[in-house]
Amino acid sequence: xxxxxxxxxxxxxxxxxxxxxxxxxxxxxxxxxxxxxxxxxxxxxxxxxxxxxxxxxxxxxxxxxxxxxxxxxxxxxxxxxxxxxxxxxxxxxxxxxxxxxxxxxxxxxxxxxxxxxxxxxxxxxxxxxxxxxxxxxxxxxxxxxxxxxxxxxxxxxxxxxxxxxxxxxxxxxxxxxxxxxxxx
Amino acid sequence: xxxxxxxxxxxxxxxxxxxxxxxxxxxxxxxxxxxxxxxxxxxxxxxxxxxxxxxxxxxxxxxxxxxxxxxxxxxxxxxxxxxxxxxxxxxxxxxxxxxxxxxxxxxxxxxxxxxxxxxxxxxxxxxxxxxxxxxxxxxxxxxxxxxxxxxxxxxxxxxxxxxxxxxxxxxxxxxxxxxxxxxxxxxxxxxxxxxxxxxxxxxxxxxxxxxxxxxxxxxxxxxxxxxxxxxxxx
Numbered sequence: 001x002x003x004x005x006x007x008x009x010x011x012x013x014x015x016x017x018x019x020x021x022x023x024x025x026x027x028x029x030x031x032x033x034x035x036x037x038x039x040x041x042x043x044x045x046x047x048x049x050x051x052x053x054x055x056x057x058x059x060x061x062x063x064x065x066x067x068x069x070x071x072x073x074x075x076x077x078x079x080x081x082x083x084x085x086x087x088x089x090x091x092x093x094x095x096x097x098x099x100x101x102x103x104x105x106x107x108x109x110x111x112x113x114x115x116x117x118x119x120x121x122x123x124x125x126x127x128x129x130x131x132x133x134x135x136x137x138x139x140x141x142x143x144x145x146x147x148x149x150x151x152x153x154x155x156x157x158x159x160x161x162x163x164x165x166x167x168x169x170x171x172x173x174x175x176x177x178x179x180x181x182x183x184x
Numbered sequence: 185x186x187x188x189x190x191x192x193x194x195x196x197x198x199x200x201x202x203x204x205x206x207x208x209x210x211x212x213x214x215x216x217x218x219x220x221x222x223x224x225x226x227x228x229x230x231x232x233x234x235x236x237x238x239x240x241x242x243x244x245x246x247x248x249x250x251x252x253x254x255x256x257x258x259x260x261x262x263x264x265x266x267x268x269x270x271x272x273x274x275x276x277x278x279x280x281x282x283x284x285x286x287x288x289x290x291x292x293x294x295x296x297x298x299x300x301x302x303x304x305x306x307x308x309x310x311x312x313x314x315x316x317x318x319x320x321x322x323x324x325x326x327x328x329x330x331x332x333x334x335x336x337x338x339x340x341x342x343x344x345x346x347x348x349x350x351x352x353x354x355x356x357x358x359x360x361x362x363x364x365x366x367x368x369x370x371x372x373x374x375x376x377x378x379x380x381x382x383x384x385x386x387x388x389x390x391x392x393x394x395x396x397x398x399x400x401x402x403x404x405x406x407x408x409x410x411x412x413x414x415x416x417x418x
Contacts, residue, residue: 071317072315072316072317073317073329074317075316075317075318076313076317076329076332076333077317077329078317079313079317079320079325080325080329083320083325083411084325168318171316171318172232172316172318175232175316176232
């Protein structure tokens with residue numbers, strides 16, 4: 001498991017290197033996930049696992065919120081590139097890292113205990129009431145993110161558009177069911 | 185008006201007792217389609233059917249463009265120039281010294297406010313993108329992402345302006361019905377109403393002009409839906 005994870009991270013680091021200096025931030029972020037000798041307890045937490053609490057729960061909630069915000073901004077930026085007549089592939093690759101980050105963190109971002117009980121969040125308690133369904137939806141997202149990640153490393157704009165559309169569908173499928181209105 | 189004279193006095197006096205044309209079919213269709221589409225727009229966006237919400241807004245855009253054109257060249261009661269009146273006429277109306285068909289001088293203000301709020305709402309929606317960056321209004325690519333987000337927020341606020349005007353409109357219709365015994369809803373369905381003594385019935389517009397207005401409205405909406413591409417040939 002750990003080897004596969006490290007391999008995936010290395011692969012990403014290699015792929016990300018093609019994207020230029022803008023990718024370094026997400027690259028570092030992914031390095032933090034696997035690079036630490038003593039990963040924090042929350043790194044392996046899951047939707048159905050042992051609950052996090054206190055400062056750990058708040059940290060997961062904040063990290064999730066920031067990751068989602070980044071992903072939303074990235075999605076809007078990619079939309080704009082793909083609507084234009086000549087999309088900037090480097091810009092799309094750079095934005096794509098925000099999706100990789102969430103996909104890579106996976107269930108750790110939705111550790112049990114990091115819901116509304118931990119603070120202000122858009123995550124519905126239903127997530128933790130339906131851990132299997134949520135995990136399946138998260139997996140759909142991860143698969144779509146991987147396909148998109150492959151597409152953005154190529155130059156076929158049609159393939160990028162199609163895979164991004166599929167990826168957005170998985171965002172929506174989860175949000176429609178598990179995301180609620182959150183006041184900023 | 186020659187037609188009325190030719191019918192003679194008997195027809196004239198009967199005309200007061202019989203419902204006469206007040207609203208033409210385009211105006212009535214516009215009214216009820218807008219009512220249904222505003223409700224549908226609210227429902228679709230509330231229940232995450234954003235794609236339908238965008239199409240609903242575009243349909244409202246087509247209807248608004250049609251109504252604007254029909255308000256210039258349509259039937260007498262549809263024309264803005266006929267029903268938009270100044271403060272003096274509004275005062276006359278409030279004193280009970282105004283008679284006519286169609287929008288009364290006070291109601292005209294409500295009609296204009298509703299049309300303007302609706303136009304602003306649709307206009308904002310065209311440039312908006314959703315919070316998650318999954319959907320974009322057809323013109324959202326013409327502004328920056330931050331601007332598009334800001335316009336979506338104003339779109340959400342302006343909905344309450346629109347809602348307030350709709351509540352006022354329905355309250356006014358109920359007031360006329362309950363306090364003044366005047367039915368406004370039925371004429372908006374049948375197109376006919378009993379006229380005030382001496383009032384002229386509606387002069388209908390021409391259906392071929394209505395069709396041209398509709399074709400223009402659809403063409404402009406189609407262009408907007410396509411993201412307003414340059415009009416010169418590529």
